[in-house]
Amino acid sequence: METSSVARVTIPRKAVLKQLKADLIGKDSYRGVTLTYSWLANQLGHLSLGFIPTILLFLFLSKKMEKETAALWSAGIIASIWIIFEAYNFLGPLLLKKPSNNKRMFLPKGSRYTFPPQWGNIAFDTTTDIIFFSFGAFAASLCCAYTTNGLIILLVLLALLIYPCRYWYMTKMYLQVPQYPFQFRLSQWEMDISENNRKAVEQFMEHDGEGKHLLVFGAKGSGKTTLSVGIATEMSIRRHSATYLTAMKLYCLFFDQPAVNLEELWNWRNSSLLVIDDINPGSPIEPDLISPKAFLRMLDTFTHNEANRLALKSRNVIWVLGNNVPQEKDEERWEHMLEKIGVDKSHILSVNLSD
Structure with missing residues (x-):
């Protein structure tokens, strides 16, 4: 549903x-x-x-x-x-x-x-x-x-x-406002991507509701970040409030109180799209440096944190991950972690750029 x-x-x-006012007054040489x-x-x-x-x-x-x-x-x-x-x-x-x-x-x-x-x-x-x-x-x-x-x-x-x-x-x-690491539109994508993966990207972008999650797997240099920034850029042009963060930055924000910061137009808790980059590097680094279990522990701030879970579950999120290992046990898979915080299985899409 x-x-x-x-x-x-x-x-x-x-x-x-x-x-x-900031653009018209002042010197861009220092700001x-x-x-x-x-x-x-x-x-x-x-x-x-x-x-x-x-x-x-x-x-x-x-x-x-x-x-x-x-x-x-x-x-x-x-x-x-x-x-x-x-x-x-x-x-x-x-x-x-x-x-x-x-x-x-x-x-x-x-x-x-x-x-x-x-x-x-x-x-x-x-x-x-x-x-x-x-x-x-x-x-x-x-x-x-x-x-x-x-x-x-x-x-x-x-x-x-x-x-x-x-x-x-x-x-x-x-x-x-999202502070993307570079400018890239999705139509500029020239790397290899399978038809099934391309359709998953389009399905994610066509979703007009909350809580859609796109898992982007791939080796180092496969274009995980580039594809994710391209998707997010198109959503920003459509006036979606997006937030781009690396995993390490997000871990720190998990411990912040969910109070309103009047200086921010939006943040990861109330944006309509969240990009979580650099969770894991991917091949040639085979093992995940951050496992789904470890990520969930940080999300919960070491104890059950319903506010963080609800905020992440309700966002449309692009997860920039490393390797996709299908033979892993369920409790070690990212899909299982998302289901554990309440994301419906039908709202989880995945793209593997190493295919």
């Missing part, structure tokens, strides 16, 4: 404004660069790539026509060039049926995706870029020569940017 839908954690407006800051800088670059070429083209065209006409033509030409460029990036290799070296959109050498990209999400990103290019171009046209048509177009573009700016800035916040 399916559980109720996951309670999504919504980022409050106050937190968004606080992050925006580090956030994903939200990178997105703002990227869009400023797009705006500049519309603004500067328009100014240069205007200087040329204004010698051949009236300034007002030259300003509009310059903006229109530069905006059109960027529209064509982005359309080719997005559709070119598909329409021409040729392989592309653009790793953002298409796999090199024309190989097929193991996990298809979220084309709607990528199309929306491309559209956002085009609007910023065009906004920069028509802002430059007004600087060169005022025209009513130029002002109207600029105001329309400004209105069109309101929703994308809000959407992408908050999406970057959902991606940066």
Whole structure:
């Protein structure tokens, strides 16, 4: 029986404004660069790539026509060039049926995706870029020569940017709060994975309830962490509150009181997705350094801890494990440990990247 839908954690407006203030004021040379800051800088670059070429083209065209006409033509030409460029990036290799070296959109050498990209999400990103290019171009046209048509177009573009700016800035916040060790989208996966394992990943991502657990087994270098981060990244883009932790870090948090920390947007206890990395390394280190029995003892903080058990059972969890040894006794298997804390057997999926 399916559980109720996951309670999504919504980022409050106050937190968004606080992050925006931190990105706009201060020096990134000592505080580090956030994903939200990178997105703002990227869009400023797009705006500049519309603004500067328009100014240069205007200087040329204004010698051949009236300034007002030259300003509009310059903006229109530069905006059109960027529209064509982005359309080719997005559709070119598909329409021409040729392989592309653009790793953002298409796999090199024309190989097929193991996990298809979220084309709607990528199309929306491309559209956002085009609007910023065009906004920069028509802002430059007004600087060169005022025209009513130029002002109207600029105001329309400004209105069109309101929703994308809000959407992408908050999406970057959902991606940066978990503190993933690297950026990786699932469609970038190019390593070997069996069909059964691929279907298990898709089944986990399609689950819209609580308490789904995905056990990721594999040898050292098989891509356990990469696959897990890719799955979690896609869930973060869908506005799931995710938490990424190594096992050692989580062991310390087991002993914390389940009180609300006002400085946190969410934590492992109330996030909708939890990634537990580096539980065991896998081959060539054959024995598990952390057994299911030892993990359960830490979860219980050495005595039965119902609050910790309930928190872990209720989360959607990706377990980054080592070797999968089917001949082990039941009490030594991770599936048995999950069932012991109350996870339904039907909510346990496994992927073995060593298959």
